[in-house]
Amino acid sequence: MNGDEQLGHNAQKHISNTENAIYISAASVWEMSIKQQLGKLTVPDDIESLIEELGFSALPINLFHSQQAGRLPMHHRDPFDRMLIAQAQAEGLQILTKDEHFPAYGVRLINALK
Template sequence: MRLLLDTHVLLWWLADDRRLVRRTRQIIADPNNAIFVSAASIWEIAIKAGLGRLKVDVDVLASGLEANGLMSLPIAAAHAAAVFHLPLLHRDPFDRMLIAQALTEKLQLVTRDPQFAEYDVECIAI
């Protein structure tokens, strides 16, 4: 499987948070799966850390993705353009970018957000 982690899933995975159910942990840990993290997620985390809402060393997080078996997914012009074609079901720009990236790159989104299912994107709900 080719998976894109929602921002909260990334944080829970790295923190070994129990809100991430066993089935999801197994899917992420499976070496046969390609696990991607969007630059948009790192950007969102950086903003929240800068506002004091998260205690995360963003530099360590960004540089440690590969060491944790994760692949970085940059934001490309095609991803940004794909956001235009999404229905305006909600306004979170980071979520909309993740959905656009998943659709463009043919990735399944791993998320707890039920709104993602309203888009035409494959999701693995946790």
Template sequence: MDLLLDTHVFLWWDAGADPISPGVRAAIANPDNRVYVSAASVWEIAIKSSKGKLAFTGSPSAAVALNSFLPLAIDPVHAERAGGLEWSHPDPFDRMLVAQAQAQNLTLVHADGVIADYRGVAQMWARP
């Protein structure tokens, strides 16, 4: 299975936090699965950290590598798809994650009620 972690899920995993369900933890830890973190999430973490809205020490891109996740770059197809989504989610980072999951046929792992209402992407709910 190919998974794309939402920014919150990536942060929880990196911190060893509890909000991730046992089933999702098992899916992320399964060596048969490929687990991606988007450049959009790294960008979001960097922006929020620089504005004091998020306490993240170190480099988010280094954390992707340290957790053995695969980086997912943003390409023109992703950008075009994110801009054209017929969906009213106001968060541009979440729109990009949905677009990337669609374009790359990835399952988006998240705990966002607005994303959960969107039916155009494979999803896995992260919280117990």
């Protein structure tokens, strides 16, 4: 959301393409807030408005997502990432990531490093 140069060209291309629907999971915002509290990340105070302003959509966590995340095999132990995987599976979405554990779940991925 802040144009960080660590984001690969492929990721930037997909995010900036206005024909793509970009969803920001509540799990991602939750994780960003924790990282901000630890001093590892700066997050805008009104992230919800920024998400809207950028034309992205919020992806709330529902009970089905929660149940599915809990049922995933333990290839990945990070609960935030497991939620993203469950949401992508449930909603038929692709995940933009560089995480090497995600392919084990058979979820559709976009490589963030290319």
